[in-house]
Amino acid sequence: MRGGFSTLLYKEVLRFWKVAAQTVAAPVLTALLYLLIFSHVLEGHVKIHGIAYTAFLIPGLVIMSVLQNAFANSSSSLIQSKVTGNIVFVLLPPISYLEFFAAYVLASVVRGVVVGSGVLLATVWFAPLGFAEPWWIVIFAVLGGSILGSLGVIAGIWAEKFDQLAAFQNFLIMPLTFLSGVFYSVHSLPPFWQQLSHWNPIFYMIDGFRHGFFGVSDASPWLSLAVVGSCFAVLTVFTLNLLKSGYKLRD
Amino acid sequence: MSPAIRIEQVSKRFGSVHALDAVDLEVQPGEFFGLLGPNGAGKTTLISALAGLVRPDAGRLRVMNHDVQADYRAARRQLGVVPQELVFDPFFSVRESLQIQSGYFGIADNDTWIDEILENLGLTSKANVNMRMLSGGMKRRVLVAQALVHRPPVIVLDEPTAGVDVELRQTLWAFIRRLNQAGHTVVLTTHYLEEAEMLCNRIAMLKAGRIVALDTTHNLLRRFSTHSLRLRVEGSIPTELLRGATESGGWWSLPFDAFGEVEPILARLRGADCRITDLEVGKPDLEEVFVRVMQGSLQGQG
Ligand SMILES: Nc1ncnc2c1ncn2[C@@H]1O[C@H](COP(=O)(O)OP(=O)(O)O)[C@@H](O)[C@H]1O
Ligand SMILES: [Mg+2]
Numbered sequence: 001m002r003g004g005f006s007t008l009l010y011k012e013v014l015r016f017w018k019v020a021a022q023t024v025a026a027p028v029l030t031a032l033l034y035l036l037i038f039s040h041v042l043e044g045h046v047k048i049h050g051i052a053y054t055a056f057l058i059p060g061l062v063i064m065s066v067l068q069n070a071f072a073n074s075s076s077s078l079i080q081s082k083v084t085g086n087i088v089f090v091l092l093p094p095i096s097y098l099e100f101f102a103a104y105v106l107a108s109v110v111r112g113v114v115v116g117s118g119v120l121l122a123t124v125w126f127a128p129l130g131f132a133e134p135w136w137i138v139i140f141a142v143l144g145g146s147i148l149g150s151l152g153v154i155a156g157i158w159a160e161k162f163d164q165l166a167a168f169q170n171f172l173i174m175p176l177t178f179l180s181g182v183f184y185s186v187h188s189l190p191p192f193w194q195q196l197s198h199w200n201p202i203f204y205m206i207d208g209f210r211h212g213f214f215g216v217s218d219a220s221p222w223l224s225l226a227v228v229g230s231c232f233a234v235l236t237v238f239t240l241n242l243l244k245s246g247y248k249l250r251d
Numbered sequence: 252m253s254p255a256i257r258i259e260q261v262s263k264r265f266g267s268v269h270a271l272d273a274v275d276l277e278v279q280p281g282e283f284f285g286l287l288g289p290n291g292a293g294k295t296t297l298i299s300a301l302a303g304l305v306r307p308d309a310g311r312l313r314v315m316n317h318d319v320q321a322d323y324r325a326a327r328r329q330l331g332v333v334p335q336e337l338v339f340d341p342f343f344s345v346r347e348s349l350q351i352q353s354g355y356f357g358i359a360d361n362d363t364w365i366d367e368i369l370e371n372l373g374l375t376s377k378a379n380v381n382m383r384m385l386s387g388g389m390k391r392r393v394l395v396a397q398a399l400v401h402r403p404p405v406i407v408l409d410e411p412t413a414g415v416d417v418e419l420r421q422t423l424w425a426f427i428r429r430l431n432q433a434g435h436t437v438v439l440t441t442h443y444l445e446e447a448e449m450l451c452n453r454i455a456m457l458k459a460g461r462i463v464a465l466d467t468t469h470n471l472l473r474r475f476s477t478h479s480l481r482l483r484v485e486g487s488i489p490t491e492l493l494r495g496a497t498e499s500g501g502w503w504s505l506p507f508d509a510f511g512e513v514e515p516i517l518a519r520l521r522g523a524d525c526r527i528t529d530l531e532v533g534k535p536d537l538e539e540v541f542v543r544v545m546q547g548s549l550q551g552q553g
Contacts (some may be wrong), residue, residue, distance in 0.1 A: 007354025015342050083336035088398065092302055092332055093355035094324035250304055 004095035005103050012107030016073055023111065026067055028118040031061045035123050038183060046219070048185045049216045055127035056210075058120070059137075060182035063144060063209040065119045067202065070112035070145040071152040071173050074104045078156025078164050082248075084158050091250065097243035101153065101236070108149025109142055116141060129213060136221050138210030143228045144205035174203045186218055201231045239248040253316040255280045255405050255436040256301065263296055263460075270296040271307065272460035278438060278453075280315075280404070283431050285451030285468070286440045287541060292457040294440045295335050298409050302332045314405055328356060331403035333395050335410045335440075339382040345369070345393055346378045349400055357403035371426045372466045373419075388419050395423060399430075403416030406430065407438045412446065424450060448472075448537040456544050464544045468537070475543045476535035477506040480516060486525035492516060504533065 016023040039054040045118040081087035090100065131137070151173070180186075180203040186194050187195040197203045198219075208224030211217035217224075243249070257279040263271040270293045278284045286294050297306035301312050303319050303326070312319045317326035340348060346365065353361035369375045372392045377385060382393065395411060406427070412420045428450070431437045441447055447454060447468075454471055456464040464471060482488075482503045489494075496507045505516060513532075520527065 003357050004355050007351055010354070011351050014347075018342055084341070085334075085336050086340045088304065088332075088334050088338060089340065089352060090355065091304055092327060092330075093352070093401075094327040094357075096264075096324070097353060246306060250306055 003099070004093060005099035008090060008095060008099065008103035009107055011074070012073070012077060012103060013110050015077060016107075016111050023069070023073070024115055024118060027065050027115050028122055030118040032122050035060055035126060039126065049214065051214055051216075052127060055129055056185075056214075057183065058123045058127060058129060059210045059213045060206055060247065061123060062116045062119045063141065063206050064177050064182045066116035066141050066145050067148045067177055067205065068110035068173065069115040070108040070148040071155075071169070073108040073111040074149050074152030075156040075159075075165055075169070076152075078104070078153065079159050079162060082156070082160070083162070087249070097240060101150075101239055101243055104153050105146050105149040108152055109145035112145035112148070113141055124241075130215070131213060132215035133212050133221075136208055138212075139225065140205050140209035140212065140228065143211065143225075144202075144230055145204070147201070147232050147235055150232070152241050153239055154235075154242065157242060160248075177198055181206050181218070192205050201227055204228050252280060253276060254313075255282070255315055256438065257311075257313040257316075258297070258301070259311045261297070261300060261307045263293075263300060263305060263307045269460045271300070273303060274310070274457075274460070276437060276455060276461055276462060276465070278405075280436050281431070281434055282436055283428075283451050284436070284438045285447040285454040286438060286457060287444070287447060287454060288440075288457035288509075289545065291459075293460040294457055295409055296333065296460075298407050298438075298440070298456070300434055301407065302330060303327065328401060329397035329404050331401065331406045333398045333406075333411050335413070337387060337390055337394065339385075339390050339393065341381070341383045344381050345374060345385070345396075346380050348382060348393060349396055352397045353400045358401060361400060364402065365396075365400065368399055371422075371429075372396055373422050388415050390422070391415055399461065404434070405436045405438070409440050409552055410442065411439070412441060412443060420446070444522040444537040444541055454537075456541065458545060463547075464540075471540050472535040472537065475540040477508055478510075478535060479533040480507060480513060481503045481531045481533050482520075484520070484525050484527055485497040486523070488525055489519055489523045492519055502529075 035054070035057060036066045038057055042053045048056045078087070142161070155165055159168065180197060180200050186197040186203060189197065204219060204224035204227040207217045207219050208221045208228065211221040211224070254277040256276070258274055258276040261271050261274045262269070274293075274297060286297070288294055300307045301314065301319060303323055306320070314326040315329040317329060319326045328435075343351065349365045349368070351410055352360065353365070366375075370397060374389070374392050374396065377389060380550070382390065385393065391411065398406065408427070411423060424446070427437055437450065439447065451468050453467050454464070454535055455462050466474070482505065483501055484503065488503060492505060497504045507513060507516065
């Protein structure tokens with residue numbers, strides 16, 4: 001633990017790890033239940049890109065867990081610190097807003113990747129899974145986690161109460177992740193919904209991630225990388241400015 | 252030598268509330284400085300502005316000659332703040348909290364100093380206990396400890412003894428005094444005026460965001476408060492002695508400035524056949540100063 005950044009990162013990781021039953025085991029179990037139910041119903045009836053449904057579903061559940069847990073980590077840590085007042089412990093030391101941002105986002109990525117790996121470990125036994133182009137798996141997990149981690153920072157700073165955060169999560173994050181091809185290929189949607197999905201950045205995270213497993217996807221992984229990368233760049237600039245302005249943290 | 256704290260023309264509004272109104276203040280290195288004022292006077296806001304938790308609308312603040320905005324990293328390294336609110340992180344033990352706080356200040360291996368702080372604050376036996384398990388008084392001690400991990404030359408304590416037992420108050424003040432004697436500048440807000448009187452060499456009184464008194468404790472006591480002869484008597488006190496006197500519960504209080512005045516007063520009483528049945532000498536106290544300053548500023552505004 002030397003600098004402000006590494007200590008804050010360590011503290012944020014330790015924070016979720018100390019309650020791993022709730023922050024890691026529970027989401028792994030949830031994903032496993034989704035797999036059991038959906039594959040029971042749909043396996044044998046549906047094939048996507050020539051892939052059996054259960055195999056198609058697993059990477060979707062993994063990246064969905066990465067994204068949702070990355071968001072949950074930074075947002076819940078910040079709102080808890082604000083409501084209990086212990087946010088002063090990180091506001092009093094000489095931590096720059098860049099260090100602050102990097103630490104919270106990276107800790108979110110760690111939580112997302114830990115949960116995602118747990119989901120993969122728990123589900124990989126249910127269907128034969130290839131790892132066609134594994135670097136895409138890593139890239140989209142890290143980038144997707146970073147984006148949702150940044151969104152979590154924004155939501156955690158903006159929200160003043162837990163129910164405001166819950167609203168952000170239930171009305172924005174959950175619909176966007178569910179409606180982005182976790183459970184289906186967007187090509188199977190009616191044209192209108194297909195068009196709409198292409199405006200949802202989370203669609204590209206999931207599509208690119210899945211490409212890493214199967215080598216086929218709805219969109220080119222390079223297009224997905226461009227969309228997801230620009231998204232992260234825009235969010236980074238926005239969040240850094242928010243932190244620099246002291247919005248709701250240093251009034 | 253530049254001041255430990257320099258506050259120039261600092262103003263801050265919250266909506267229609269003028270929490271700070273053009274405050275000017277300097278605290279010199281090594282001082283034990285008291286910041287007093289009723290609830291809502293702006294003490295916490297001033298401390299928050301110094302710590303960078305609140306951004307003033309106008310004015311500048313410097314800690315050990317570092318601007319708290321432009322040069323915030325250096326300024327924050329020089330400053331240890333004990334917040335007024337009893338806050339803690341429920342995920343960690345006492346030692347973890349202090350190690351993490353050290354890391355935020357870039358200090359990697361701080362266990363020797365942490366042990367020393369724990370010892371001085373009577374926290375050694377609680378080092379590995381989770382924060383949630385501690386009593387309010389113990390949490391307050393940890394809050395003090397967290398402010399000291401980086402050995403800040405300037406220490407600010409915002410009502411550290413509010414609702415705290417006598418034992419902690421004594422432990423705390425003994426430790427803070429030692430730090431002050433070792434050269435640390437200390438700024439303190441408190442509602443216990445006898446505490447401020449005993450500890451602080453200089454005092455500022457704040458009211459509605461303005462400084463309404465600023466002087467050494469000694470001068471404040473001299474200027475606003477006098478000695479008094481408190482008496483119970485049989486017979487009546489000669490009227491020429493009653494200038495400035497007050498009576499309550501059968502006790503008369505006759506003010507005087509120098510002890511040389513006492514004997515003539517007693518002689519007059521004897522001469523007037525007024526028999527003293529009980530007598531004590533009242534010393535100036537900060538409570539009286541405080542009340543007078545607050546009333547005085549009220550008249551000044553009206
Ligand atoms: N964050 C805030 N939002 C709105 N009003 C505030 C805020 N902080 C302080 N105030 C107001 O500013 C004034 C000064 O408060 P404060 O500095 O806490 O006083 P003190 O510490 O002397 O009791 C009070 O009227 C208080 O209600
Ligand atoms: Mg206060």
